[in-house]
Amino acid sequence: xxxxxxTQPGMFxxxxxxxxxxxxxxxxxxxxGLFWYKxxxxxxxxxxxxxxxxxxxxxxxxxxxxxxxxARKSANLVISASQLGDSAMYFCAMREGRVETSGSRLTFxxxxxxxxxx
Amino acid sequence: KxxxxxxxxxxxxxxxxxxxxxxxxxxxxxxxSWYQQTPGQGLQFLFEYFSETQxxxxxxxxxxxxRQFSNSRSEMNVSTLELGDSALYLCASxxxxxxxxxxxxxxxxxxxxxx
Numbered sequence: 001x002x003x004x005x006x007t008q009p010g011m012f013x014x015x016x017x018x019x020x021x022x023x024x025x026x027x028x029x030x031x032x033g034l035f036w037y038k039x040x041x042x043x044x045x046x047x048x049x050x051x052x053x054x055x056x057x058x059x060x061x062x063x064x065x066x067x068x069x070x071a072r073k074s075a076n077l078v079i080s081a082s083q084l085g086d087s088a089m090y091f092c093a094m095r096e097g098r099v100e101t102s103g104s105r106l107t108f109x110x111x112x113x114x115x116x117x118x
Numbered sequence: 119k120x121x122x123x124x125x126x127x128x129x130x131x132x133x134x135x136x137x138x139x140x141x142x143x144x145x146x147x148x149x150x151s152w153y154q155q156t157p158g159q160g161l162q163f164l165f166e167y168f169s170e171t172q173x174x175x176x177x178x179x180x181x182x183x184x185r186q187f188s189n190s191r192s193e194m195n196v197s198t199l200e201l202g203d204s205a206l207y208l209c210a211s212x213x214x215x216x217x218x219x220x221x222x223x224x225x226x227x228x229x230x231x232x233x
Contacts, residue, residue, distance in 0.1 A: 033219050035222060037224070042226070043206050043226065043227045043229065044224065044225075044226045044227060045208060045210075045224035045227075046224075047222065047223055047224070050219070050222075052219060091161065093161075095219075095222070099212075099213075099219055102174075103149070103166050103168065103173040103174045104149045104151055104166055104168075104173075104174075104210070104212040104222060105151065105163050105166055105174045105176075106151070106153075106163065106210070106222065107163070108153075108160060108161040110160050111160070
């Protein structure tokens with residue numbers, strides 16, 4: 001089974017509107033972390049936001065928020081007030097287990113290509 | 119704080135050659151992970167080094183190897199290059215193994231083309 005599933009290969013949004021990128025995960029670990037990265041055409045992976053499995057509140061970072069529904073094993077990224085510069089590939093990733101014992105290995109989804117239209 | 123640096127940024131090699139890629143993590147970070155990104159396979163984990171020891175290893179052949187130095191800089195080596203090794207190789211730097219757990223930053227990548 002896929003550990004990280006991103007069901008939207010491509011998404012389109014109008015500038016200044018909000019958009020939600022879906023991510024579901026599968027793990028039997030109680031301790032894990034969920035990351036979202038943005039990858040523009042240049043190739044660099046830009047860290048956006050992080051949610052720990054024990055975090056009770058949804059993470060927010062500026063225009064980015066993470067809608068964390070633990071029981072449903074989903075960690076959707078919400079981008080508010082989209083900008084043209086948000087056009088990029090977006091990846092959801094998971095680190096399983098405690099970092100101290102399991103390390104920092106990330107498993108990635110296949111990504112969602114977001115296009116922001118003017 | 120300076121970010122993660124990777125050298126070289128671009129590389130062209132021919133089949134059968136070997137290549138060495140370098141990654142310098144963020145100051146204070148002791149963990150370095152390597153990933154391969156291809157259009158067909160997506161992002162795949164190669165290995166992780168922490169305090170000069172390999173802590174995790176992905177499902178890649180033995181032609182792929184790595185090491186980490188005492189200053190946390192890491193190198194990965196690919197021997198006997200194959201056409202399928204053409205990819206973007208990304209290095210990620212993370213904290214010392216404890217909190218904060220949210221720090222996992224990537225370098226700009228090395229784009230390897232094998233002819």
